[in-house]
Amino acid sequence: MAKFLLWVVIILAVLLVSRILAQQKARARHLAERRQAEIGQRAAETMVRCAHCHIHLPRSEAFFSQGQTWCSADHARMGLKK
Structure with missing residues (x-):
C-alpha cells in the first residue's frame, strides 16, 4: 500500500510540474507575440x-x-x- 501511495504522489508531482511549465511557456509565447504586434504597429506608422x-x-x-x-x-x- 505504501508503494502505491508513493507512486500516486510522484505522478501528481510530475503532472503539477508539467502544468506549471506549460503555463510559463504559454505566457512567454503570449508576451513575445504582444511585443511583435507592438513593434509592427510602430513600424507601420506614417x-x-x-x-x-x-x-x-x-x-x-x-x-x-x-x-x-x-x-x-x-x-x-x-x-x-x-
Whole structure:
C-alpha cells in the first residue's frame, strides 16, 4: 500500500510540474507575440514633417492646422503668424 501511495504522489508531482511549465511557456509565447504586434504597429506608422522646424515625427503625434503638419501647438502658432 505504501508503494502505491508513493507512486500516486510522484505522478501528481510530475503532472503539477508539467502544468506549471506549460503555463510559463504559454505566457512567454503570449508576451513575445504582444511585443511583435507592438513593434509592427510602430513600424507601420506614417512619418510626417513639421512645417516650421522640418523635424519628422509619427503622424499620430503631429498637430494638423490649416492643411499643414506641426510637431507642437507652439510651432503651429508660430507658423500661422508668418
